[in-house]
Structures are given as structure tokens and as C-alpha cells.
Amino acid sequence: MKSIKNLMMVALTIFSFVAYSQEKVSSKDSTLNKPVYTCPMHTSIISSQPGKCSKCGMNLNLSPKEKMKMEVMKTYFCPMKCEGDKSYDKAGKCPKCGMTLKENKQENNKNS
Secondary structure (H helix, E strand, O other), rough: OOHHHHHHHHHHHHHHHHHHHHHHHHHHHHHOOOOOEEOOOOOOEEOOOOOEEEOOOOEEEHHHHHHHHHHHHEEEEEEOOOOOOOEOOOOOOOOOOOOOOOOOOHHHHHHO
């Protein structure tokens, strides 16, 4: 009886660790898709949105890694804007209206 209790406690502990680690990974994935903006003069200033540097007032630009990622990565959008400004990483049909997705060339030209 005592060994069954110990076995159950070990199983519960392992399950708790697995559930907790899965939760952390999924929350981390949502932040990976956000672009990173930095100040050209103060690289320690980081933001997920364009704006002004809090130290010098310069415009925040996409970080060099983000620029490289945007040049390599193609994004697609629905011409009817069914889901707002949502972009897709693969060509195909819009899941909401069924129209063919178009390549977002404007995003690639911004970084040049």
C-alpha cells in the first residue's frame, strides 16, 4: 500500500512538471512572433512596437536580426482583410472567405 502511494506521488510530481513546462513553452511561442525594435544609439532600449527612444528621442528601428528575418520570410494576407491585419506564413486560401492569399511585398520594401 505504501509503495502505491509513493508511486502515485511520483506520477503526480512528474505530471505537474510536464504541465508547467508545456505552459511556459506555449507562452514563449507567442512572444517569438512579435518584431523587436531597438534604438540605433542605445541597443539596450528594446520595444515590440515602433516609437521613440526614451533616452535620446530617435526613432526605434527593426533590429538587424528582425530585418534579416523579414527579408527571408515571406508573409501573405487576405485581400478582403477578413481577419484584420493577420498575416500567414504560407500561400493558400483564406480560412474565413476562401480567397487566394496575396504576398505582402510592402513589408519587404519597408526594410530596404
